[in-house]
Structure formats: structure tokens, C-alpha cells
Amino acid sequence: MKTTAVYTPLQRTLHWLMAVLILGMLCVGFYIHGLDAENAAEAPIKSSLGALHKATGMVVLLLAFIRFGVLHRSGKPALPDGTPDWQRKAAKLSHVLLYLLMFAMPLSGYVMSSYAQRPVNMYGLFELPMLPFEKNIDMAKAVFEVHEILAWTLVVLIAIHLGGALRHHFIQKDIVLRRMLLGRTD
Numbered sequence: 573m574k575t576t577a578v579y580t581p582l583q584r585t586l587h588w589l590m591a592v593l594i595l596g597m598l599c600v601g602f603y604i605h606g607l608d609a610e611n612a613a614e615a616p617i618k619s620s621l622g623a624l625h626k627a628t629g630m631v632v633l634l635l636a637f638i639r640f641g642v643l644h645r646s647g648k649p650a651l652p653d654g655t656p657d658w659q660r661k662a663a664k665l666s667h668v669l670l671y672l673l674m675f676a677m678p679l680s681g682y683v684m685s686s687y688a689q690r691p692v693n694m695y696g697l698f699e700l701p702m703l704p705f706e707k708n709i710d711m712a713k714a715v716f717e718v719h720e721i722l723a724w725t726l727v728v729l730i731a732i733h734l735g736g737a738l739r740h741h742f743i744q745k746d747i748v749l750r751r752m753l754l755g756r757t758d
Contacts, residue, residue, distance in 0.1 A: 574647035576754045583646060586639045587752060590674070593632050594726070597677075599725060600625050626685060626692045632701060640671060652746045666732055673726045680719040687712035711745035 579587070600621055607618040651660055685692055686703035693699050705711075740748035750756045 573644060574666055575650045576647045577757050578649055578751045580646050581755065582642055583639075583648070584752060586642065588612060590632065590635050593628060593635070594674070595730070597625060597628055597632065597751065598723060598727060603622070605608060605720070623693055624695075626681060627694045629678040629681045630692055630694065636671070636674035636678075639674075639703065649751050652744075654747065663736065666729055666736070670726075673722060673729065677719065677722050677726060680715055680722060684712050684715040684719055693703075696706060709756060 585736060591615060604618055604621050604625060605620075609615050609618050620721040632647070682692060683701070683705075686705045687708050689702065689707040691699040691702055737749045740746050741750070747757050750758075
């Protein structure tokens with residue numbers, strides 16, 4: 573992959589848009605999980621938020637494909653000179669895992685919906701075709717467990733990512749965070 577001095581405006585926009593969407597999706601997902609579908613007051617909220625969560629998950633998946641393509645077309649800035657090798661490896665691993673989760677989270681949700689035979693309605697505009705699975709609630713529950721483990725893994729990776737960015741900015745006082753915030757190298 574080629575290296576550049578800064579992230580492009582499109583890369584920065586996709587990064588921050590996806591950050592907001594993913595953090596929102598995690599919050600809504602954990603909130604939905606705590607609601608009781610059998611409770612008359614909570615069931616409509618769970619259903620409405622669930623539909624929004626699934627549709628937005630598909631938007632995140634689309635944006636992940638776009639972001640991955642833009643990354644490979646535009647490249648990304650190298651870490652500053654003097655960054656220890658272990659930090660370079662850790663950064664690469666965490667970015668690979670973040671990208672994998674940006675794909676795996678919405679895909680596992682889509683698989684879960686297909687097994688439950690609950691279509692993904694895209695904001696009332698259209699429904700995505702379900703995957704060609706027989707209805708299997710046990711499998712849907714198993715995929716939900718995977719989805720939940722992926723969500724907690726994503727929370728940990730986001731914390732590591734954020735911690736690394738803040739460490740670069742406040743402790744190492746280098747340009748890593750400024751490149752993503754402002755597109756600056758000074």
C-alpha cells in the first residue's frame with residue numbers, strides 16, 4: 573500500500589462518519605439487548621430501534637467497502653519516524669481487526685436476521701433480500717452470540733485505537749491525530 577503525507581478529505585470524512593455510526597450502533601445495540609420484547613411498553617421500542625439498527629448496520633457495511641476501496645486507492649500516512657517496531661505491528665494489527673469487524677458485525681447481523689426470517693427494512697424504502705436460509709431460531713440465537721462477542725471485541729479495539737491516538741497526541745506530541753482531525757502534518 574502506498575503511503576501519503578496526510579489522509580484525504582474523503583478518508584477523514586469516512587473515518588469520522590463511521591466512528592459516529594459505529595459508536596451509535598453499539599449504544600443502540602446494547603440498549604436493545606436490555607429491552608424485553610414481552611413487555612408491552614418495551615416491545616414497540618425494541619422493534620423500532622431494532623429495524624433502525626439493522627438498516628444502519630447495512631449502511632455501515634456499504635461504507636466499510638467504500639472506505640476499504642478508498643484506502644487502497646489513496647494509501648495512508650506512515651507512522652512517524654522513530655515509532656518502535658512493536659507499536660507499528662500493534663497499529664497494523666488493530667487496524668486490520670477494526671476493518672474485519674466493520675465487515676463482520678453487519679454481516680453477522682444480516683445472517684442472524686435471515687435465519688430468524690426477519691427481513692432488513694432499509695428505512696421503509698425497500699427490504700434487502702434475505703439469505704437463502706431456512707428459518708432456524710436456534711441458529712439465529714447462535715449467530716446473535718457471535719454478534720455480541722464481536723460487539724464487545726469492537727468496544728475493546730475502539731478503546732485501544734482511541735488510547736493510541738490520544739497517546740500520540742498528548743504524550744508523544746506527534747502528528748498522528750492531527751492528520752486525521754485536520755489533514756495537517758504540522
